[in-house]
Amino acid sequence: MNLVPSKIKFKNVSFKYENQISVLKDISFKIKAGTTNALVGKNGSGKSTIAKLMDGLLAPDSGTIEIDGEKINTKNIAQMRTKIGLVFQNPNDQIIGATVAEDVAFGLENRNIDYKIMHEMVEKALIKVGMNEFENQDPNLLSGGQKQKVAIAAALAINPSILILDEATSMLDPVSKQEIKNIIKKLQTTTDLTIIIITHDIEMLDQVDNVIAIQEQQIIFSGEPQQLFLCTNLMKRMDMEPPFSEQVKKELTSQGIKLPNQYLNDEELAQWITKLI
Ligand SMILES: Nc1ncnc2c1ncn2[C@@H]1O[C@H](COP(=O)(O)OP(=O)(O)OP(=O)(O)O)[C@@H](O)[C@H]1O
Ligand SMILES: [Mg+2]
Known part of the structure; x- marks a missing residue:
């Protein structure tokens, strides 16, 4: 179990996909332990790539990524990944189980956990997102917002210290979006999670401590959202309205x-x- 809040450090990280032009060029930034952060930037600027680098799904061409002061490398990658819970954009892509409970348990299954304890962990995760009453239902029959809550529960079930939400609300209706925002708010106040919200949505920024903005392979802003809102030109460059x-x-x-x-x-x-x- 990861009980200590996690910090992340990118140091001079460069990355490109095979045969592609560079996506990230020599970027450095820090994410403080237990804070909520937004990662913003235009389509294709490299936000999801950064999430995949954090989760070790991709490796940088040069530079280093540290989680809790430890560089991610081929030896520690499996252990490092246990610190991270990831939620993606499309709720339909994340459904694996035949029931909601099975779906949430998926990440726990190869961990050699006693069935009863596993059930308790699943229940606890579902309570955090208000979906415990749905545990025996077919996840395919849920609404988009409910599916996304189950995806968050599945990410939380492994007891991560870092939660990354990659455009997790962009396909949802306003009511579901607000519900997910409320869940994030509750996690902010009741847990030590380090949260990273990847978003295009300005409304998501009012609850973060820090915003990192990326454009043309570089970090163009890192600071409080209020500071970013005052940088009208920067916002325009990213096609964002204050x-x-x-x-x-x-x-x-x-x-x-x-x-x-x-x-x-x-x-x-x-x-x-x-x-x-
Ligand atoms: N698997 C891949 N192979 C090759 N190129 C890729 C791959 N995934 C992403 N890219 C390219 O890398 C760049 C960065 O992509 P990435 O998905 O990280 O951007 P993003 O900021 O998350 O975009 P969006 O806002 O659309 O989600 C884009 O030019 C994209 O086309
Ligand atoms: Mg993306």
């Missing part, structure tokens, strides 16, 4: 209304405007 609250702030400022300098999310801005009236 959040609605930032746009309203700009409009109010152009009308001569003086606003606080710090970042305000939608709710804080609404409260601030109410005080004006």
Whole structure:
């Protein structure tokens, strides 16, 4: 079991797929233990490649990737992978079992775990995503949002210290998206997980500690989301719109209304405007 929060370090990492042009060129960044991070960038900028490098599914051409101060190499790769839970974009691609419980148990099956303990671990993971009542159901009959919750439970069942969600909400309806956001929020406050959210969705950024932005093989930004929202040109380069609250702030400022300098999310801005009236 991984009980200690995990940190990740990319140091001068370069990567290209066979016969392809370079995807990542000499990139370095750190992810602090127990933090929630977003990885953003245009389509094809290399976000999923970074996730696969973290999980050891791909190896860098040069540079090193460290998890908890240990470089990933061919010898420790299997052990390193036990630290990572991965959730992908398409919920249908992640269904393996005939029942929800079987699906969640899949990652535990070759670990020599007693059946009763395994059942408890599955149950615990399903409770975390609010899907424990569905354990005997056929996962194929679930909605997209429910399938994605089961995929998160399957990732959590192995007790990872790092959870990577690769565009996990991009195929979901707004209600399911909000439910997944709430699950992530709960994991942030009740666990020591280091979370990495790969996303195009600006709405996902309001709950992260740090954003890493990638463009043209380079890291072009690493810092608090509020800082990124103020970098209008950078956001434009990545085809991202600042959040609605930032746009309203700009409009109010152009009308001569003086606003606080710090970042305000939608709710804080609404409260601030109410005080004006
Ligand atoms: N298996 C592969 N073989 C060859 N090229 C690949 C492979 N997977 C990805 N690529 C290419 O590598 C680049 C980075 O891809 P990657 O999937 O990491 O980007 P991404 O930022 O996750 O994109 P998206 O937002 O569309 O998910 C792209 O140009 C892509 O076409
Ligand atoms: Mg991707």
